[in-house]
């Protein structure tokens with residue numbers, strides 16, 4: 001049975017179900033598989049599989065304590081007609097690169113790939129624990145995660161979900177997506193404060209022993225949907241197998257020959273999934289890590305020093321505006337030869353001084369990675385150029401990846417087939433995308449008007465996820481102060 005250990009302490013016998021339910025290890029470490037699995041299928045076999053079949057064959061290697069029936073049920077419930085294409089994650093080629101479109105889920109961003117399955121993995125895990133309490137997901141969001149979690153958990157029996165967002169800190173579309181959320185088990189609350197305030201408030205609720213006791217008595221158990229849960233990470237490994245399969249199927253790469261991947265990165269979850277896929281044998285040569293002006297990862301790859309003592313930039317790719325890439329801890333664990341003491345020390349450095357340095361031995365192992373970054377101007381230029389020359393419209397996050405891809409090719413001359421993880425639909429960041437296209441007159445309009453302009457420009461119907469959004473009834477109007485969050489939670493859970 002494959003078991004999980006922590007990045008900060010050697011553990012024995014933690015099953016994947018326990019790791020999914022617990023989210024994070026008691027001492028603050030992240031769960032990692034004790035040993036990475038070895039695939040028990042060939043790439044030739046994989047060629048005929050649907051996305052769902054591939055998901056099953058990959059995930060079963062990591063989640064060995066799930067029965068076939070349980071895992072297939074979770075996969076079936078996640079990757080269904082909620083996605084606007086039966087391919088789930090289509091690979092779209094232009095003359096230069098291949099875009100792995102991860103944004104065809106209900107909220108138009110790649111977080112749907114994992115958050116559509118996480119609720120089902122959690123429920124199945126809870127049944128195994130013979131725990132009859134109801135799962136309460138508590139999340140702070142700067143926009144994308146909250147909506148994707150709401151969609152994933154809405155009307156899932158045995159769960160409730162509460163999302164706090166900064167009342168003035170999300171886009172009009174993001175806000176409307178959340179405040180119109182259906183499902184009797186959902187609660188969406190605006191905070192008078194910024195994202196950090198919301199995040200800090202949620203963290204305090206998680207650490208509140210009194211609240212935990214009260215909720216236990218009422219039959220509730222608090223849990224989190226954030227990206228350090230292995231129930232979010234492992235489903236993301238699947239689409240790198242899928243990308244390779246599609247490249248081969250479309251004749252873009254010869255079976256067995258390597259590809260490169262570029263991932264627009266924030267919390268380091270998506271690119272870590274690519275690293276796991278490579279470790280499992282997917283022929284990936286370079287893992288290209290793209291940052292926006294918050295280029296802490298670029299600096300880390302250059303110098304071996306991770307240092308968050310720097311200004312925070314608000315960019316046009318807000319889902320990558322992050323200075324603590326939580327999932328990097330898992331990479332450190334693997335690079336250090338599973339040295340939990342070393343990882344613990346580095347994480348203490350991050351907590352106490354805001355920085356740490358990796359050893360030269362560890363740095364030498366970063367060789368498969370390439371770090372790059374792009375500012376907002378470069379990102380906008382790429383959106384316009386690619387649209388004008390290739391007719392392909394990228395969102396701002398994907399465009400950061402594209403910009404870094406260009407730098408990489410320029411620097412290295414490496415022109416291997418390259419897959420860009422395309423993480424959001426251009427309809428989700430319409431303001432920045434239209435501004436990049438220099439549609440000056442439309443830039444004065446609100447997001448909803450811009451969506452209609454974009455629809456016209458592309459001569460297509462807007463994605464299902466935002467159709468009718470403007471006129472959907474608003475179901476959530478509560479706004480509270482940070483110090484009222486606890487009473488809001490208690491009131492909802494009576």
Ligand SMILES: *Cc1c(COP(=O)(O)O)cnc(C)c1O
Nearest residue numbers: 265266267268269270319423424
């Ligand atoms: C969350 C997000 C990212 C960053 O992904 P990580 O796994 O946190 O590195 C990139 N693009 C979009 C659109 C996102 O929502």
